[in-house]
Amino acid sequence: MDREWFYKDKDTKPVRRPASAPRIGSGVQRSPSGRVPLWALEESLNGQLTEYGHGRKTHSRKPKRVRQPRGRRSGRGLRLGTVGVIALVVGLYLTPTIFDRYIFAAALPYLPGSPVPPHGVDASDVPLGLPPASNGSTSFVLQESPDDSQDYVAYDPCRPVDYVVRPDFAPPGTDGLIEEAVAEISAATGLTFAYRGITSEAPSENRDTYQPDRYGKRWAPILISWTSPAEIPGLEGDVAGLGGSLYAHTPGKPFVYVAGQVQLDAPALTENLQYPAGRDQVRAVIVHELAHVVGLDHVDDPSQLMYEENNGLTALGDGDRAGLALLGAGPCVSQL
Incomplete structure (x- = not known):
C-alpha cells in the first residue's frame, strides 16, 4: 500500500508540510535595491511563470x-508572450511587494493561455x-x-x-x-x-x-x-x-x-x-x-x-x- 501521500496523526489534528509552497513571482531577478528591472520581468514571465498552487x-x-x-x-505549465504585461510596466521598476501581490496576480487571469x-x-x-x-x-x-x-x-x-x-x-x-x-x-x-x-x-x-x-x-x-x-x-x-x-x-x-x-x-x-x-x-x-x-x-x-x-x-x-x-x-x- 502506497502511503507516501497519506498523512494523519493520533491526535486527529491537521497536519502540515514542513515548508510552504513557493510564492508567485519569487524567482524574479532583482537589483541590489530589491527592484525588478524590466528585462528581468520579461525573462521571469517567459521562463519562470509558475502555477497558482x-x-x-x-x-x-x-x-x-x-x-x-x-x-x-x-x-x-505555461509559456507565453509578454507584450501585454510589459505594456503595464514599461518604464517602471517594481518593488517585490508590488510585483508579487498586485501586478502578477492581477494580470495572470487575462494573459493568453492563462491557467486560471x-x-x-x-x-x-x-x-x-x-x-x-x-x-x-x-x-x-x-x-x-x-x-x-x-x-x-x-x-x-x-x-x-x-x-x-x-x-x-x-x-x-x-x-x-x-x-x-x-x-x-x-x-x-x-x-x-x-x-x-x-x-x-x-x-x-x-x-x-x-x-x-x-x-x-x-x-x-x-x-x-x-x-x-x-x-x-x-x-x-x-x-x-x-x-x-x-x-x-x-x-x-x-x-x-x-x-x-x-x-x-x-x-x-x-x-x-x-x-x-x-x-x-x-x-x-x-x-x-x-x-x-x-x-x-x-x-x-x-x-x-x-x-x-x-x-x-x-x-x-x-x-x-x-x-x-x-x-x-x-x-x-x-x-x-
Whole structure:
C-alpha cells in the first residue's frame, strides 16, 4: 500500500508540510535595491511563470484497504508572450511587494493561455450558507495544509461548489445516489453545491483545474465519474473510489480548493449492489469520497465513516460531522 501521500496523526489534528509552497513571482531577478528591472520581468514571465498552487489527489476505499495516489499540481505549465504585461510596466521598476501581490496576480487571469480564470466568478460578499454548530467531537482528521500559517484548506463558502457528472458506466440501480450524497455533504458543511449537468469529460489523474473551452471562464467543476480500473489504474485492488481536490493560491491570501474529482469503480460497486442494503453501501462510498473532496482525511476511529476500511457503516459519525462543519467555515477569497 502506497502511503507516501497519506498523512494523519493520533491526535486527529491537521497536519502540515514542513515548508510552504513557493510564492508567485519569487524567482524574479532583482537589483541590489530589491527592484525588478524590466528585462528581468520579461525573462521571469517567459521562463519562470509558475502555477497558482500545489494540489494533490486524495483517496478512498473498497471493502478492505485503500491505495493513495501521488500528489498533483494545480493548473498547467505555461509559456507565453509578454507584450501585454510589459505594456503595464514599461518604464517602471517594481518593488517585490508590488510585483508579487498586485501586478502578477492581477494580470495572470487575462494573459493568453492563462491557467486560471478571472477573479471572483459567482462570488458573493457573504457565505451562501452556514455550517451546523459543532458537536464538539475531535474524531476527525483534516487534509494537510500546504502552509504552516494555515491550519487547513477548504472550498470558498461565498461561491457555489459546482459539480458535473459523467454518467457513462453507471450501474443499474444507482439513480439518485450521487444527488443524495451531495445533499448530505452540503447539509453537513453548509456549502452550496450547484449541479451543472452531465459531461463527456473523462476522469484523469492530471485533470486541469481551468478548462474554459469546456466549462467557460471559471474554475472547472468537481467531476464525479463512474469508471473502472481499466480507465483509472489507481482503482486497481481494494479501492472502490478515489476522491480529492486541488487548491489554488494568490499571494497574501489563503489557499482554497478550486476543483476536485470523485472516481467510482463501477464494476466493484455493481457487485456491492447485489447485497442487502447494497444501495446504502454505495451511497456511503460516494459520501466518503465527497468528504475527501471537501477536505477530510482518514481517521483511526472505526465508528466514523472516514475510517479507512469499509466496516459496513452507512452514515456519518459525530467526528465526521464535526470535521465537515469546520470545513464549511473556510475563508472567502474573491481574488481567485
